[in-house]
Amino acid sequence: MQTADFLIVGGGIAGVSAVARLAPYGRTILLEAEDGFGYHSSGRSATYYHFGIGKSVVRGMTAFSRAHFETVGANGTALSRPSSALFIAPPEMLAGLDALEAEMRPYSDGLERLDADAVRAVVPVLRCGGDGIVAAVLDRTARRLDSEALQQDYRAAIKREGGRSIAGARVIAIARDGAAWVATTAAGDRFAAPVLVNAAGAWCDGIARLAGVAPLGLQPLRRTIIVLDAPPGQEVRDWPFTKTAVDDFYMLPESGRLLACPVDEVPSEPTDAQPEEYDIALAAAKVEHYTSLAVRRIGHSWAGLRTFTHDRVPVAGFAPDADGFFWLAGQGGYGLQTAPAMSAIAEALITGGIWPAGLTDWGIAPAHLAPERLGVGAV
Numbered sequence: 001m002q003t004a005d006f007l008i009v010g011g012g013i014a015g016v017s018a019v020a021r022l023a024p025y026g027r028t029i030l031l032e033a034e035d036g037f038g039y040h041s042s043g044r045s046a047t048y049y050h051f052g053i054g055k056s057v058v059r060g061m062t063a064f065s066r067a068h069f070e071t072v073g074a075n076g077t078a079l080s081r082p083s084s085a086l087f088i089a090p091p092e093m094l095a096g097l098d099a100l101e102a103e104m105r106p107y108s109d110g111l112e113r114l115d116a117d118a119v120r121a122v123v124p125v126l127r128c129g130g131d132g133i134v135a136a137v138l139d140r141t142a143r144r145l146d147s148e149a150l151q152q153d154y155r156a157a158i159k160r161e162g163g164r165s166i167a168g169a170r171v172i173a174i175a176r177d178g179a180a181w182v183a184t185t186a187a188g189d190r191f192a193a194p195v196l197v198n199a200a201g202a203w204c205d206g207i208a209r210l211a212g213v214a215p216l217g218l219q220p221l222r223r224t225i226i227v228l229d230a231p232p233g234q235e236v237r238d239w240p241f242t243k244t245a246v247d248d249f250y251m252l253p254e255s256g257r258l259l260a261c262p263v264d265e266v267p268s269e270p271t272d273a274q275p276e277e278y279d280i281a282l283a284a285a286k287v288e289h290y291t292s293l294a295v296r297r298i299g300h301s302w303a304g305l306r307t308f309t310h311d312r313v314p315v316a317g318f319a320p321d322a323d324g325f326f327w328l329a330g331q332g333g334y335g336l337q338t339a340p341a342m343s344a345i346a347e348a349l350i351t352g353g354i355w356p357a358g359l360t361d362w363g364i365a366p367a368h369l370a371p372e373r374l375g376v377g378a379v
């Protein structure tokens with residue numbers, strides 16, 4: 001039996017960021033089922049930081065996280081770079097654009113309203129005017145995150161503090177032994193600690209069931225991204241992350257090509273998500289609807305799971321029905337951009353430390369993220 005002070009299940013961004021914050025307080029062991037870290041949702045994201053998503057708690061955590069993303073990682077790589085977000089509206093989405101602008105305004109001092117001509121100047125392929133895009137809001141405070149650099153930076157911090165990260169360690173059983181949680185892996189190895197952090201993404205409810213803890217009713221939703229060639233003769237590198245004001249479509253540049261997403265939310269079991277033909281075709285159809293691009297060839301596509309609570313606000317807090325079992329779950333479509341906040345929250349609640357003043361400034365209190373609000377045992 002290997003013992004620690006903190007046992008963390010899940011080596012996505014939630015798990016590694018939490019361990020990086022906990023490692024200075026004691027011995028940490030991170031268990032990841034796959035052979036590498038960040039294989040599931042954390043490795044399949046669009047890697048954007050923007051305020052066009054989530055409720056006020058999510059936007060507040062996003063704003064809090066900014067300072068971390070503006071730093072340079074352990075290996076000298078920037079964790080993010082400035083990159084605008086453009087929220088576009090055809091006539092039927094104008095009310096949605098007004099509402100979105102009002103919701104973003106407290107968090108961004110870089111908002112600018114654009115008319116159709118200005119939108120065309122920013123992203124020339126967008127269909128503007130008439131029943132096409134008639135207005136947009138440009139947010140100059142958005143950023144492109146480097147998920148690989150983030151993962152590496154957090155894992156370097158864990159290593160510096162003597163924490164252990166073990167890949168290929170799928171937890172298949174969890175039992176209580178006195179004051180400790182004991183996790184057993186598929187290989188038969190056993191790990192014990194008084195605190196178990198459940199950071200298993202889409203599998204969090206399953207981990208709770210293994211431990212005899214009431215699940216929260218988390219719902220994984222599949223989302224698809226396709227990769228397209230850039231239009232001939234166009235330099236797309238500086239195009240913004242472009243998203244409809246009401247959830248329907250987004251597009252962004254990536255290494256000289258374009259990524260496009262039909263903003264699909266298909267309920268799924270926790271699984272190694274794969275793109276479905278229908279969603280790939282839908283993505284292509286939406287590219288042709290919102291832009292002048294003809295989709296002749298889809299270079300590549302992928303899908304990933306975004307896992308939500310009922311109220312679409314993540315969960316960070318000890319389970320009310322099990323001592324030492326800490327939920328770090330339901331990061332939905334914002335797990336990267338909120339990871340610095342979620343991990344700071346985990347640190348404060350697990351170690352009994354001070355609640356970060358920066359979160360209080362954004363009106364965020366522990367109760368907003370507590371599992372109790374979801375009615376434990378209600379599902």
Ligand SMILES: Cc1cc2nc3c(=O)[nH]c(=O)nc-3n(C[C@H](O)[C@H](O)[C@H](O)COP(=O)(O)OP(=O)(O)OC[C@H]3O[C@@H](n4cnc5c(N)ncnc54)[C@H](O)[C@@H]3O)c2cc1C
Pocket residue numbers: 009010011012013014015031032033034037038039040041042043044045046047048049169170171172199200201202203223224225303304305306307329331332333334335336337338
């Ligand atoms: C298409 C797409 C676009 C997105 N775009 C953005 C974006 O632009 N910005 C943003 O902030 N977020 C975005 N997200 C959301 C973001 O990717 C997620 O919120 C985040 O990655 C969740 O991280 P996680 O660590 O909770 O989950 P995961 O990365 O899935 O990690 C959970 C880990 O737990 C492990 N695990 C599961 N069961 C066990 C077990 N029994 N034993 C050991 N380990 C186990 C899994 O193998 C997995 O590695 C996007 C997601 C998708 C799919």
